[in-house]
Every structure is written in structure tokens, then in C-alpha cells.
Amino acid sequence: QVQLVExxxxxxxxxxxxxxxxxxxGFTFRNHGFHWVRQAPGKxxxxxxxxxxDGIDKYYADSVKDRFTVSRDSSRNTVYLQMESLSVHDTxxxxxxxxxxxxxxxxxxxxxxxxxxxxVNVSS
Amino acid sequence: SSELTQPPSLSVSPGQTAxxxxxxxxxxxxxxxWYQQKTGQSPVLVIYQDTKRxxxxxxxxxxxxxxxxxxxxxxxxxxxxxxxxxxxAWDSISSCVFGSGTKVTVL
Numbered sequence: 001q002v003q004l005v006e007x008x009x010x011x012x013x014x015x016x017x018x019x020x021x022x023x024x025x026g027f028t029f030r031n032h033g034f035h036w037v038r039q040a041p042g043k044x045x046x047x048x049x050x051x052x053x054d055g056i057d058k059y060y061a062d063s064v065k066d067r068f069t070v071s072r073d074s075s076r077n078t079v080y081l082q083m084e085s086l087s088v089h090d091t092x093x094x095x096x097x098x099x100x101x102x103x104x105x106x107x108x109x110x111x112x113x114x115x116x117x118x119x120v121n122v123s124s
Numbered sequence: 125s126s127e128l129t130q131p132p133s134l135s136v137s138p139g140q141t142a143x144x145x146x147x148x149x150x151x152x153x154x155x156x157x158w159y160q161q162k163t164g165q166s167p168v169l170v171i172y173q174d175t176k177r178x179x180x181x182x183x184x185x186x187x188x189x190x191x192x193x194x195x196x197x198x199x200x201x202x203x204x205x206x207x208x209x210x211x212x213a214w215d216s217i218s219s220c221v222f223g224s225g226t227k228v229t230v231l
Contacts, residue, residue, distance in 0.1 A: 035220075037167075045159070045167065045210050047220035059218035095166060108214055110157035110172040117166055 002026045002113040004096045009118030012086055020081040020118060022096030029077040030054075033099040035111060036070065036081050038092035038120075048094070051079065052105040063089075086122045093117040126215050128223035135229045142198040144226045146211030149192060154213040156194040158187060161225075162207045170209075171196060198228070206230045 008020040022034065036048040049060045049070040058070050069082040079096060097111035128148045136142040146156065156174050159167035169178050171187035174194065184199045194213075198205055211223035 044225045045212075045222040047222065050220075061220075107217055108220070109155070110169055110212070111159070111167070112169050112172070112178065114166040114168070 002098065004098065004113055004115035006094060006096050006115045006118040009094065009120045011121045011123060013124055014087055014122055016086055017082070017084045018086060018120060020083070020094055020096075020120070022079040022081075022115060024077045024079070024096075024098070027098075030074045031102045033101070033105060033108065034070075034072065034079045035097045035099060035108075036079075037095045037097055037111065037114075038090075039095070039117075040089075040092045043092075046092075049081065050099070050108060053103050054105070057105050083120070086120075088122050091120060091122045093119050126221055128211050128213065128221050130209075130211060130223040130226045132224070133227045133229065135231060136198075136201045138203060138230055139200055142201050142205070142228055144196040144198075144209050144211075144228070146194045146196070146223045147192055148194075148213065148221075151192050151194055151213065152190045154189075154215075156187070156189050157212045158185075158196045159210045159212065160205075160207045161210065167210065201228075201230055203230045 003025045006022045033052045035050045051058050051070045055072050067085045072079045095117045096115045098113040100112040158171040160170045161167040170185045174189040175187045186197045188195050208225045210225045
């Protein structure tokens with residue numbers, strides 16, 4: 001079955017960096033795009049970034065543009081989110097989610113599978 | 125980017141119908157998805173492309189979208205349907221928006 005597992009979260013000081021990982025299993029990794037979605041404590045969902053199935057197309061929310069970078073490694077079935085210049089406003093649970101369309105990147109669809117999330121706490 | 129507006133909360137009696145609206149400018153021109161999130165858990169897709177149900181989602185969940193409002197309907201609501209529900213749509217290839225969420229209480 002489809003499984004996504006995030007890791008790499010933790011407590012980090014403002015201004016520092018952190019890299020999150022999302023390991024996928026149960027399906028053909030290279031066929032799908034992946035999204036990162038975050039949720040601040042007690043708040044709603046916020047889309048963060050997406051990477052296409054081939055790793056060529058990447059898009060970011062304005063709130064993280066120029067600070068976050070999404071990438072993927074098909075040899076490891078893993079998607080990454082490199083986060084720089086973190087601020088307290090980045091404190092959230094970060095979820096990895098799969099785009100269900102196969103080898104398609106002209107538009108995005110829904111998020112059909114989600115990981116359990118990893119908590120990033122930016123605090124001094 | 126545009127905004128999607130949902131009521132913060134909604135109460136429904138067991139067995140009754142819950143209708144959760146999601147409003148946005150010309151929302152009917154976009155595909156809307158809905159996610160259920162129970163306390164301490166990850167979101168779960170319950171409706172996609174306005175009206176489609178993923179495998180494993182009960183038939184009591186249905187969706188519609190027209191004009192400026194999309195609606196998630198839960199028929200014969202059960203206590204296990206208590207959760208937060210979020211609508212979601214794409215403004216463009218680089219802009220995704222979620223509704224603020226509706227907390228459904230079954231009592």
C-alpha cells in the first residue's frame with residue numbers, strides 16, 4: 001500500500017537551516033509529483049511546495065520562496081525539503097503528500113496520500 | 125492568491141445531514157477537493173474533482189460545486205465523522221489554497 005514517511009523535524013533556532021525527508025513506498029515513485037503541506041499548531045493547512053515527477057518543475061508558496069528548496073532522489077525513493085533562514089512563523093507540522101496523476105505536470109490535482117508529518121519547532 | 129471561506133464550526137445530530145460550504149471567487153470554474161482531519165492525525169482525502177469519492181470513503185460523503193460555492197455533504201452523520209474538514213483548490217500551477225477549515229461536532 002502507499003506509504004509516505006517524513007523525518008528530519010526538530011527544534012531549531014531562528015535563522016538556522018533544516019532538511020526534511022519523505023520516504024515513499026508501495027508505488028512507482030518516479031511516476032508521481034509530490035507536495036509539501038504544513039500546519040501550524042492549532043491552525044489550518046498551508047501548501048508549501050511541489051516537485052514534478054521528473055524533478056524538473058518546482059513551485060513554491062510566496063511565504064517560502066527563495067528560502068525553501070524541494071528536490072527528489074529516485075534512487076532512494078525520497079523527496080526532500082531544504083529549509084533556510086527559518087523563522088518562528090515556519091513552526092508547523094510538515095506533511096509530504098502525493099499527487100495522484102501519473103507522469104503529468106501541466107497542472108496539479110488533489111493530495112491522495114499523506115504521511116504522518118514531522119514537527120518543525122523554530123524557537124530560540 | 126484567492127481565499128476560500130468556510131464556517132469555523134458546525135454541529136449536527138447523529139443521523140442528520142451536515143452540509144459544509146466553501147466559498148470563493150468563481151470557485152465553480154475550479155476543481156475542489158475535501159479533506160477530513162481527526163485530532164492528532166494526518167488529513168485524509170474524502171472528495172476530489174468536486175464530486176468523486178476515493179476508494180474506501182463511505183457513500184454518505186458527497187460533494188458539489190457551482191457558482192462561487194462548493195459543498196461537502198455528509199448524509200446520516202455518525203459520531204466517527206467528527207473532525208475538521210478543509211476544502212482545497214488550485215488558483216494556478218503555482219498557487220494552491222485551502223479553506224480555513226470547519227470543525228464538525230456530532231451531538
